[in-house]
Amino acid sequence: MSFDVACTVEDAAASDKLRHETWTVGPPAMPGNFSEENKLGQGGFGPVYKGRFPDGVEIAVKRLASHSGQGLTEFKNEIQLIAKLQHTNLVRLLGCCYQRQEKILVYEYLPNKSLDFFIFDETRRALVDWNKRLAIINGIAQGLLYLHKHSRLRIIHRDLKAGNILLDHEMNPKISDFGLAKIFSTNDTEGNTKRIVGTYGYMAPEYASEGLFSIKSDVFSFGVLILETVSGKRTSSFHRHGDFINLLGHAWQMWKDETWLQLVDTSLVIESHTPEMARCINIALLCVQENAADRPTMSEVVAMLTSESMTLPEPKYPAFYHMRVTKEEPSTVIMASSANGITLSVVDGR
Missing domain, CATH: 3.30.200.20 (Phosphorylase Kinase; domain 1)
Known part of the structure; x- marks a missing residue:
């Protein structure tokens, strides 16, 4: 044929x-x-x-x-x-x-499937040690920086998530699935749409609620990805004290309480990598700030990831800090909103 x-x-x-x-x-x-x-x-x-x-x-x-x-x-x-x-x-x-x-x-063809195939699986997560996870985080950051700044067009991906990060035979990450991406001229920085598409849990608040998207929308998704990669937990899988809370709020609370080591995936050897892990969580929390203006650009993110001597700002509480997450089938719906929180029904999957 x-x-x-x-x-x-x-x-x-x-x-x-x-x-x-x-x-x-x-x-x-x-x-x-x-x-x-x-x-x-x-x-x-x-x-x-x-x-x-x-x-x-x-x-x-x-x-x-x-x-x-x-x-x-x-x-x-x-x-x-x-x-x-x-x-x-x-x-x-x-x-x-x-x-x-x-x-x-x-x-x-990329033989190692996608990032979610490894980090969310109880057995396979042990195959991805901290050095590999850090290399994956850095690789995704470099790919996003290229899309936002170094390609001939400014491109906003709009659906960055673990399922869209493919891994080659050496576990190098490659960003995939550009069906929802938006092209901008180098002078444009944001857009607006009434058709909100993407994956809840990775969506920036201004996009989920108002349809506003920009390079900072991708930065938000990248912050979620870092937290998932460090913790081995999906953004929608947390609840505490009988009240549902998402991974972002959970991570920030642990950062604030200086108990963030408890967030790290238990399959990882922590001792020799504590400063790097702390730095990644700090950067992730900066990326998921509620206000888009408070989030760094990918140029700044790459600089923070590659320079151990750079002093990092202290993050404020993240977007959706008070969000309750429930899993319902078959669709994803914004159920209610308030000044500081949104209740979502989240469907996991690619």
């Missing part, structure tokens, strides 16, 4: 155009040949399968679900974005297909 595929290669990336070739792609990369045993995961807009090109190169095939809500415009948006992005901490797009009713993206 063969199909027309827009293939990104070095000369195509240099000219900002996608070259069309006809490839013969074996199962499961063709419609009708997708197999559950080759399924890698479920993205926001559809399942992702493992496939192989005729030359033996392994690939990840993202098949857009017909009911996903990602139309042709969003699909092309993801293609245009990723085709122009070249960074070691961003997933690489190899090709695409949008013929007939099928919309398919072909990515490089």
Whole structure:
């Protein structure tokens, strides 16, 4: 079976155009040949399968679900974005297909799945020691900095979460899933939308409640990711003293009480890494400040992560400090809001 595929290669990336070739792609990369045993995961807009090109190169095939809500415009948006992005901490797009009713993206295959596959699993979390976790945090920060500042366009991801951080064979992180990303000119810093999309728990308060998004929205999500990576806990899994509280509030309370070591994943060896762990938690809490203006930029975050001598500001209480989190199926809904808290129904998953 063969199909027309827009293939990104070095000369195509240099000219900002996608070259069309006809490839013969074996199962499961063709419609009708997708197999559950080759399924890698479920993205926001559809399942992702493992496939192989005729030359033996392994690939990840993202098949857009017909009911996903990602139309042709969003699909092309993801293609245009990723085709122009070249960074070691961003997933690489190899090709695409949008013929007939099928919309398919072909990515490089990353054998270690995603960050959530490891850090939230009782057994696999032990495979990711502190040095690897710190390298993952730094890699994500570098990828975000590239999107916000060093690429030719200013790009806001809008759906940064553990399930969208893929890991290569050496556990290097790569940011994936750009279907919800927004492109800005270098002079623009924020936007507004009535269609709020993304994952609750990772959403900045101004975006979740008002539809305002900016580079600081991604900074907020990154702060949540740091806390999850350090603790091995999902943002929606905490409750204390009979009253539900999210990971952000829990972490800040422990920081304030100087008991933050209790937040660290018990599978980690703490003794020799205490200063680094404290620094990461401090940076994370700065990233999840309620006010977007109080959050650092990714340039500042990278500087804080890479300079041990830099004095870090003391964080204020984070966004959603009084938020109660409950799990309900099948949808995610903002149920109530107040000056300092929001009650959410949170659906976990990718």
